[in-house]
Amino acid sequence: xxxxxxxxxxxxxxxxxxxxxxxxxxxxxxAAMGFWPDAPQVLAGRDLRGGGTWMGTxxxxxxxAVTNYRDPGAVRAEAPSRGQLVSxxxxxxxxxxxxxxQLGTRAGRYNGFNLLAGDLDSLYWFSNRSGGHRLLTPxxxxxxxxxxxxxxxxxxxxxxALAALIKTAGILDPEAVFELLADRTIAADEQLPDTGxxxxxxxxxxxxxIQSPGYGTRCSTVVLWEKGGRIDVWERAFDPDLRTAxxxxxxxxxxxxx
Numbered sequence: 299x300x301x302x303x304x305x306x307x308x309x310x311x312x313x314x315x316x317x318x319x320x321x322x323x324x325x326x327x328x329a330a331m332g333f334w335p336d337a338p339q340v341l342a343g344r345d346l347r348g349g350g351t352w353m354g355t356x357x358x359x360x361x362x363a364v365t366n367y368r369d370p371g372a373v374r375a376e377a378p379s380r381g382q383l384v385s386x387x388x389x390x391x392x393x394x395x396x397x398x399x400q401l402g403t404r405a406g407r408y409n410g411f412n413l414l415a416g417d418l419d420s421l422y423w424f425s426n427r428s429g430g431h432r433l434l435t436p437x438x439x440x441x442x443x444x445x446x447x448x449x450x451x452x453x454x455x456x457x458x459a460l461a462a463l464i465k466t467a468g469i470l471d472p473e474a475v476f477e478l479l480a481d482r483t484i485a486a487d488e489q490l491p492d493t494g495x496x497x498x499x500x501x502x503x504x505x506x507x508i509q510s511p512g513y514g515t516r517c518s519t520v521v522l523w524e525k526g527g528r529i530d531v532w533e534r535a536f537d538p539d540l541r542t543a544x545x546x547x548x549x550x551x552x553x554x555x556x
Contacts, residue, residue: 350381367410451485
């Protein structure tokens with residue numbers, strides 16, 4: 299994922315409202331979201347090259363997502379796939395805090411990342427570029443390719459749009475969340491960060507929804523987790539020509555973990 303916008307424990311019927319865009323090279327093989335045959339409680343897509351996934355939920359109330367931390371000068375080709383952090387948490391049974399404590403002992407093996415991990419009791423953010431984890435309190439948050447709530451234009455714009463949606467709507471229409479995830483507005487040059495990729499790429503990467511010939515937003519995901527225990531997840535995938543695959547919708551009520 300390259301952008302995760304979410305409201306945690308907002309006022310109203312939801313425990314979590316989340317919208318996310320996964321940005322990736324179009325030639326990277328990917329399996330669409332679905333329940334995994336080898337782990338039937340996991341609902342997620344799959345990265346068929348590096349293993350793992352960029353985002354997923356479970357029928358027992360676990361959720362995780364990852365974004366890369368953009369620092370091209372520090373990338374190591376031999377580092378393990380960051381998607382395995384998400385799949386490892388989703389398939390595990392330990393608390394988010396216990397998982398992150400163990401991850402802290404080996405986080406330096408990975409290229410830079412942000413990890414969102416939570417269950418029925420808590421939600422945490424962790425980055426191996428920030429020195430540890432943070433227990434999240436109710437609020438509206440954004441993660442792109444720097445740290446939590448770094449005020450990049452698309453993070454600030456997305457958070458404001460999500461806050462407005464939640465304020466004006468009781469039961470949310472997922473189409474409204476997809477609409478804010480589809481914003482292709484390029485930020486002004488004076489607002490762009492300098493992450494070491496050059497001005498042309500900073501411009502290309504600045505919208506909420508990214509499009510270019512070889513790289514862009516591959517899918518958008520919306521999660522509405524009701525306080526009563528129902529979770530609805532929608533995934534909308536795109537090809538390089540921005541043709542949209544049929545939106546996949548999954549709905550389930552949380553089960554108690556075995």
